[in-house]
Amino acid sequence: MLSQLRSLWLVLKHTFTPADTVQYPEQKPALFPRYRGRIVLTRDPDGQERCVACNLCAAACPVDCIALQKGEDETGRWYPEFFRINFSRCILCGLCEEACPTYAIQLTPDFEMCEYDRRNLVYEKEHLLIRGTGKYPDYNFYRIAGKSIGGKDKGEAENEGKPIDIKSLLP
Amino acid sequence: MKSMTIGTPWQIFGILVSVITVSALLIWVERRLIGIWQDRLGPNRVGPWGLFQVAADMIKIFFKEDWIPPFADKPIFLIAPAIIMMTMLLGFVIVPFAPGVGIIDFNFGLLYFLALSSLSVYSVVLAGYASHNKYALLGSLRAAAQSISYEVFMGLSAMGVVMLAGSFNLREIVEAQRDGWFFLPQFAGLLAFTVAMVAESHRGPFDLPEAEHEIIAGFHTEYSGMKFGMFFVGEYLGVTLNSALIVTLFFGGWLGPAFLPPLFWFMLKCAVFIVFFILIRSALPRPRYDQLMNFGWKRMLPLTLLNIVVTGGLGLWMGG
Amino acid sequence: MELALFYLSALIALVSTVLVLIQFNTVHALLYLIVSLLASGFIFYLLGAYFAAVLEVIIYAGAIMVLFVFVVMMLNLGQKTIAQEKSWLYPGIWRGPFLLSSLLLLELGYTIAQAASANLGQVVDAKRVGIALFGPYLLAVEAASLLLLAGLVGSYRLGRPLRDKVSP
Numbered sequence: 001m002l003s004q005l006r007s008l009w010l011v012l013k014h015t016f017t018p019a020d021t022v023q024y025p026e027q028k029p030a031l032f033p034r035y036r037g038r039i040v041l042t043r044d045p046d047g048q049e050r051c052v053a054c055n056l057c058a059a060a061c062p063v064d065c066i067a068l069q070k071g072e073d074e075t076g077r078w079y080p081e082f083f084r085i086n087f088s089r090c091i092l093c094g095l096c097e098e099a100c101p102t103y104a105i106q107l108t109p110d111f112e113m114c115e116y117d118r119r120n121l122v123y124e125k126e127h128l129l130i131r132g133t134g135k136y137p138d139y140n141f142y143r144i145a146g147k148s149i150g151g152k153d154k155g156e157a158e159n160e161g162k163p164i165d166i167k168s169l170l171p
Numbered sequence: 172m173k174s175m176t177i178g179t180p181w182q183i184f185g186i187l188v189s190v191i192t193v194s195a196l197l198i199w200v201e202r203r204l205i206g207i208w209q210d211r212l213g214p215n216r217v218g219p220w221g222l223f224q225v226a227a228d229m230i231k232i233f234f235k236e237d238w239i240p241p242f243a244d245k246p247i248f249l250i251a252p253a254i255i256m257m258t259m260l261l262g263f264v265i266v267p268f269a270p271g272v273g274i275i276d277f278n279f280g281l282l283y284f285l286a287l288s289s290l291s292v293y294s295v296v297l298a299g300y301a302s303h304n305k306y307a308l309l310g311s312l313r314a315a316a317q318s319i320s321y322e323v324f325m326g327l328s329a330m331g332v333v334m335l336a337g338s339f340n341l342r343e344i345v346e347a348q349r350d351g352w353f354f355l356p357q358f359a360g361l362l363a364f365t366v367a368m369v370a371e372s373h374r375g376p377f378d379l380p381e382a383e384h385e386i387i388a389g390f391h392t393e394y395s396g397m398k399f400g401m402f403f404v405g406e407y408l409g410v411t412l413n414s415a416l417i418v419t420l421f422f423g424g425w426l427g428p429a430f431l432p433p434l435f436w437f438m439l440k441c442a443v444f445i446v447f448f449i450l451i452r453s454a455l456p457r458p459r460y461d462q463l464m465n466f467g468w469k470r471m472l473p474l475t476l477l478n479i480v481v482t483g484g485l486g487l488w489m490g491g
Numbered sequence: 492m493e494l495a496l497f498y499l500s501a502l503i504a505l506v507s508t509v510l511v512l513i514q515f516n517t518v519h520a521l522l523y524l525i526v527s528l529l530a531s532g533f534i535f536y537l538l539g540a541y542f543a544a545v546l547e548v549i550i551y552a553g554a555i556m557v558l559f560v561f562v563v564m565m566l567n568l569g570q571k572t573i574a575q576e577k578s579w580l581y582p583g584i585w586r587g588p589f590l591l592s593s594l595l596l597l598e599l600g601y602t603i604a605q606a607a608s609a610n611l612g613q614v615v616d617a618k619r620v621g622i623a624l625f626g627p628y629l630l631a632v633e634a635a636s637l638l639l640l641a642g643l644v645g646s647y648r649l650g651r652p653l654r655d656k657v658s659p
Contacts, residue, residue, distance in 0.1 A: 004455055011454035014208045021212045247518070278616060282545040289553025293525070296557065300518060300564050308564060315561040319554055326549070339617060 035109035036094045042134035050104035053080040057096035065089035075150025083125040102141035106134040194407035199224045205453045237396035247301035252398045255294035255405035258287045262412045267342045269425045269434040280341040285326050292318035299390035310389025314380035320467040325367030327475040331360040331482040332420045345424035354421040359478040361421045363471050372409035375452035414444035497537050504530035515573045517563045528552045540615045
């Protein structure tokens with residue numbers, strides 16, 4: 001009985017506690033960079049697409065809302081021919097961001113994505129791709145990875161030694 | 172037979188309109204108060220402080236599809252929500268608002284209220300039965316068992332007051348409290364009566380018949396539109412009626428310092444108890460079903476019986 | 492006016508009682524029984540026995556019938572029982588009761604025809620009921636309370652937990 005009275009008293013005391021409510025449309029909530037909102041595709045510092053169409057994000061997605069097709073340009077660089085995210089399915093879990101080896105796919109602190117027509121929630125690559133680098137301004141996958149592409153041969157990446165000459169016996 | 176009517180037709184109409192308005196407004200009051208106690212704001216968009224939320228809800232509920240399930244027992248399904256509105260509105264007939272304000276002055280006013288509150292349970296029971304839905308049936312079974320066990324000590328807990336006042340007439344009970352309100356000598360009675368009131372109106376923490384975490388929405392699972400709205404308004408009418416009864420029986424009804432009119436005192440006390448009902452709902456968790464029955468039969472019933480014995484014994488001893 | 496109300500409620504009581512007998516659906520029958528109890532409560536009221544009227548509603552219509560409805564709902568009677576009820580209701584089975592109750596009806600009609608005037612409008616308040624119960628009818632009250640006590644003890648005995656079957 002005493003504990004019931006105590007909880008009544010505790011609840012009554014909250015009459016004088018200011019509300020935590022954020023009056024949303026007039027007053028925007030404070031969102032932090034790691035907030036998981038609308039998904040974007042980012043670019044390298046030199047302006048090229050980061051996505052290498054590895055399909056890891058599509059495989060990681062628990063609701064299968066990501067679809068993409070691999071393409072390859074003449075220099076050997078992989079890129080997505082199309083990249084489609086169905087935001088009416090997306091649960092904004094962020095697993096695609098964690099799966100991405102190139103920091104291409106990122107979640108942003110933006111959640112205002114209402115549409116009157118459900119089909120408008122299917123975002124194509126031109127809707128997803130942004131100009132900037134997102135959360136990782138200096139990262140450039142092809143500058144670090146060992147893969148040879150046009151303008152960069154094997155062993156020319158950052159922090160990478162020359163490839164070992166397997167035909168030679170010299171150390 | 173002497174006429175028991177005290178109000179003019181206009182007064183009766185006024186009471187009806189104001190009672191329904193107050194109960195409809197309680198929808199907003201309850202949401203707002205619970206919001207405040209949970210550190211939220213509650214509905215505040217429609218009109219000043221969200222006051223027109225009631226109107227918005229009403230418009231919405233009137234225009235919703237009023238669906239009757241094809242598997243339902245149709246006549247019973249239709250009369251069930253009417254019963255609760257009817258019994259609760261009829262209950263206001265005996266409420267003594269102020270001297271000269273009221274509808275009838277009935278010698279067995281208290282018993283009349285008990286009769287109506289025991290009839291109001293049919294609404295819930297029949298709604299659950301007519302829905303032909305196992306969750307609704309579970310809800311109405313709970314309601315039947317709960318109301319039987321809580322009605323017994325509800326009547327008995329008010330008997331102490333009847334002994335002190337020497338009458339079942341609510342106006343005479345109020346007049347008998349001129350020398351001191353009955354909540355002090357009848358504290359155990361007040362306690363039991365309040366618990367029984369909460370249980371009778373099927374509100375939290377005794378909302379087991381509709382326990383939405385366990386059995387969907389209980390007895391009104393299959394109800395929609397205004398038929399659901401009638402259950403809803405009936406519940407708030409019950410809250411208003413129950414607070415009026417508690418005020419009348421234990422807190423001196425319209426009595427109060429003379430600088431304010433009696434009707435105002437009555438309304439003020441009622442408002443305090445309505446807020447108290449909402450506070451109970453927002454603060455206390457729902458007991459398990461067997462705990463509810465145990466509490467009713469093993470704690471509250473002996474308490475009220477003891478209260479009656481002590482009150483009667485003291486009355487005889489003091490009276491000589 | 493009061494006489495008209497009396498006959499109206501008496502008619503309602505009669506009709507609903509007949510409907511109780513001929514309903515196949517048990518819950519519908521119980522509802523008609525509730526209506527009949529309410530009507531008889533109203534008759535008590537018209538006769539001036541307010542206390543009896545209110546108690547009729549509280550105890551019979553409010554508590555006992557709720558229990559009946561509760562039990563019927565628990566039993567979950569379906570179409571099968573309705574068919575069974577139908578098969579039971581052939582004329583032969585109510586010939587005897589019909590004969591006996593029509594005799595009663597004749598008796599009632601004779602008494603009404605003989606009575607000089609109905610004693611309407613004599614108000615019986617709670618105090619008079621109490622004095623009557625604890626004065627001349629004290630023995631009956633005690634006997635009824637003994638009966639209820641026996642019922643209570645019996646139901647407690649039936650509802651006790653079976654100690655041998657519960658493993659410690």
